[in-house]
Amino acid sequence: MEYLILKTNGWMDVTAIENPVAFARLTALRNNPIFEGKFNRRQRSGDIIEQQKDGYWTGANARGFRRDKFVVVFVPGLIRDELYSAPLTEIDKKTNERITVRKHEYSIDVSGLSIIGGIVSITEAEFESRLRRHG
Amino acid sequence: MADVVTYVDTGATGAGTGVDWANAYTSLAQWDAAEETDLTSDTDTHTVHFRCSTGVADSTAVSIDGWVTSADYDLTVYVAPEDRHDGTRGSGARLVASVPFSPAFYIQVDFFTVVGLAVCNTGTVQESSNIEVNNVNDGIRIIDSCLSYDAPGDGIRIHDWHSYTYIINCMVYSSGQYSVGGAGIRIASVGYVYNCVVCNSITGSGRNGYGIVQEGYRTVNAINCYSGGNDDEDYHVTYDVLNRTTCHSSDTTGNTQTAFSTSSGAYFTNVTSGSEDIHITSDSDLIDVGTDLHADTYYPFAVDAWDTARPNGSWDVGAHEFVGGAPTINHEAMMLGCNF
Numbered sequence: 344m345e346y347l348i349l350k351t352n353g354w355m356d357v358t359a360i361e362n363p364v365a366f367a368r369l370t371a372l373r374n375n376p377i378f379e380g381k382f383n384r385r386q387r388s389g390d391i392i393e394q395q396k397d398g399y400w401t402g403a404n405a406r407g408f409r410r411d412k413f414v415v416v417f418v419p420g421l422i423r424d425e426l427y428s429a430p431l432t433e434i435d436k437k438t439n440e441r442i443t444v445r446k447h448e449y450s451i452d453v454s455g456l457s458i459i460g461g462i463v464s465i466t467e468a469e470f471e472s473r474l475r476r477h478g
Numbered sequence: 479m480a481d482v483v484t485y486v487d488t489g490a491t492g493a494g495t496g497v498d499w500a501n502a503y504t505s506l507a508q509w510d511a512a513e514e515t516d517l518t519s520d521t522d523t524h525t526v527h528f529r530c531s532t533g534v535a536d537s538t539a540v541s542i543d544g545w546v547t548s549a550d551y552d553l554t555v556y557v558a559p560e561d562r563h564d565g566t567r568g569s570g571a572r573l574v575a576s577v578p579f580s581p582a583f584y585i586q587v588d589f590f591t592v593v594g595l596a597v598c599n600t601g602t603v604q605e606s607s608n609i610e611v612n613n614v615n616d617g618i619r620i621i622d623s624c625l626s627y628d629a630p631g632d633g634i635r636i637h638d639w640h641s642y643t644y645i646i647n648c649m650v651y652s653s654g655q656y657s658v659g660g661a662g663i664r665i666a667s668v669g670y671v672y673n674c675v676v677c678n679s680i681t682g683s684g685r686n687g688y689g690i691v692q693e694g695y696r697t698v699n700a701i702n703c704y705s706g707g708n709d710d711e712d713y714h715v716t717y718d719v720l721n722r723t724t725c726h727s728s729d730t731t732g733n734t735q736t737a738f739s740t741s742s743g744a745y746f747t748n749v750t751s752g753s754e755d756i757h758i759t760s761d762s763d764l765i766d767v768g769t770d771l772h773a774d775t776y777y778p779f780a781v782d783a784w785d786t787a788r789p790n791g792s793w794d795v796g797a798h799e800f801v802g803g804a805p806t807i808n809h810e811a812m813m814l815g816c817n818f
Contacts, residue, residue: 377614386514392538393505406504408494409494409495413511426578441579
């Protein structure tokens, strides 16, 4: 299986040092409780954005992807598991409706991997050790 | 201010940067993750063009959430008429995805438009709708010329009583596939449901197979819709008001009762669950009996789901305007379509 992993944080993770104006606006937006839920569901580095079969991003007819945004983690032999790219959800106690509390329940820690040309191949065991479940 | 335009094509083999068709992103999820931004702060609008040039569906569910939009700086997912579904399963630009406990196409953005997208959630969990809107402040969401089929739960589900939703020229088939059941269109916001066809919704152990359901404490206005062949009421009011104007149904809940059939009444092309085609044929009782909406106060438009012009004063009911032949594309009429 091949996994497209977000390698950068999104715009909501801007810091005051990086961009004071953007940070001030973000702070103001977060005063709205509805936006705070959006903030909690923001894109985060390590999120598993997409899963595709072997060779999709690495084979002879490989598809392109933005190297500045993503890393492709190739794990030969694994099969697709929808949970890996699914959101983290829970039942809202007030409405009894299922709500999304985090955009992706799972992430992959790609730190320290030898990534060449935006792609890295790891074993199933290494994948399991780097898989993070949130919530 | 800029009008940012990006591209998604499941058949693209270029660089995947989204800058043009050749180098398009290959999924909507990939586009969303790469492009998500605060459009209001950027003072940009953003339109992503979507197609499946090699016929392969986008197989990754997408939750469009982290964008900040406003009335002036909005977000649009657009499928051109030539790349659009033809009103049947497996055609055109489509998202066919399975994701546990979540919709296949999840809109959590205030000012958002989607045009021409076909969506099927292949998941087997009751909460899984095909197209869902939730978690927005105020805002306007437009779902135009979209096709929903075989949803596990509801076909199109709209939460958020404090916002406005326009559902125009849409087709919703066989919702409620999971054992709990589901409605075709379930809407809790202020809603305008114009020229839609909803059929074959299934009642399950927990939900009624309604056609169009007004659910919240807001008014829904349905005009020129056809709802039929559903397990439960074709139009159903839960709390507030569901105004119906020149709406047809196979039961008695519409303004006019019209058979859901290929040989009488609506004269659709195919009414069998699993292979619906709501193009009407020349004998249809839905021809020229609709309300002319080209000057509608809330959502003026003048085309059908494939941008065929609807003639002044003689509109058909449903998503297809019968013109006596194969659907044609009228780009001039298309420009009359409203895009808030």
